[in-house]
Amino acid sequence: MVEQMALQIEDLVKRYPTGTQALKGVDLAISPGQFFGLLGPNGAGKSTLIHCTTGLAAPTSGAIRVFGHDAVSHYEQARLAVGLAPQDLNLDWFLTVEETLDYHGGYFGMPRRERRERARELLEAFSLVEKKDDRTRTLSGGMKRRLILARALMHRPRLLILDEPTAGVDVELRLELWHYVQRINAEGTTILLTTHYLEEAEQLCDAIAFINGGEIVAQGTSGELAERYGVASLEDAYLELVGRKELSRAHLVAEEAV
Numbered sequence: 001m002v003e004q005m006a007l008q009i010e011d012l013v014k015r016y017p018t019g020t021q022a023l024k025g026v027d028l029a030i031s032p033g034q035f036f037g038l039l040g041p042n043g044a045g046k047s048t049l050i051h052c053t054t055g056l057a058a059p060t061s062g063a064i065r066v067f068g069h070d071a072v073s074h075y076e077q078a079r080l081a082v083g084l085a086p087q088d089l090n091l092d093w094f095l096t097v098e099e100t101l102d103y104h105g106g107y108f109g110m111p112r113r114e115r116r117e118r119a120r121e122l123l124e125a126f127s128l129v130e131k132k133d134d135r136t137r138t139l140s141g142g143m144k145r146r147l148i149l150a151r152a153l154m155h156r157p158r159l160l161i162l163d164e165p166t167a168g169v170d171v172e173l174r175l176e177l178w179h180y181v182q183r184i185n186a187e188g189t190t191i192l193l194t195t196h197y198l199e200e201a202e203q204l205c206d207a208i209a210f211i212n213g214g215e216i217v218a219q220g221t222s223g224e225l226a227e228r229y230g231v232a233s234l235e236d237a238y239l240e241l242v243g244r245k246e247l248s249r250a251h252l253v254a255e256e257a258v
């Protein structure tokens, strides 16, 4: 039997009404349990790919299946299988922490009792129990990020999409968030991560795809990508991808030595 993919994208094309072709025939397959990184410069098509997967944008052509559910023709089942932790802190500032989780569960059709139990479990896991009755606007940055993660997991999605989860956060919070997402993955949730931090991808991801100009241009482990570009690190491979190899730290160190 063929293994069912957590996310299977085939020949995905997205052309916006403006004429921009943001995705030009993307193929991508993420296995259950993988921690998958999608890396690419601004404008590469990462958000468009996420939006097509979560129903926020309609594909022009091609197919997307989440655990076998077609993201267009079986939108509801596909959407239920996905949790999205967006980059922006899009919390409702007037809700409490617990209400935030409860409303999200309600939106995904969870019965009241199950919502209450799941919320309690997540408040515990994300160290938010003491804050459960606080309004979200009063939380620290770290707590807001943790709540966004907890909310994304509320309906027990099998695929979690993390869109630049650590953009602009300090070192301590970044390490703390890594710890949480590694645990989520170890507990069986498949993860698709976009990030601009190559160190983050290197540390967390067991497979990485480079996207550029709406196309997947390379794929593999961090080591395989470096090998593919004939360089020593993921960062250097990325610099080759974006055509800026003169910025390589290895290069700079060599120049300084002259």
Ligand code: ADP
Residues within 6 Å of the ligand: 016, 017, 018, 020, 021, 022, 040, 041, 042, 043, 044, 045, 046, 047, 048, 049
């Ligand atoms: P990334 O997330 O990698 O930065 P995006 O998916 O946001 O890339 O953008 C890919 C391309 O599609 C860019 O050229 C961007 O300007 C364009 N684009 C993104 N969203 C829209 C939109 N709603 N309408 C028109 N063009 C868009």
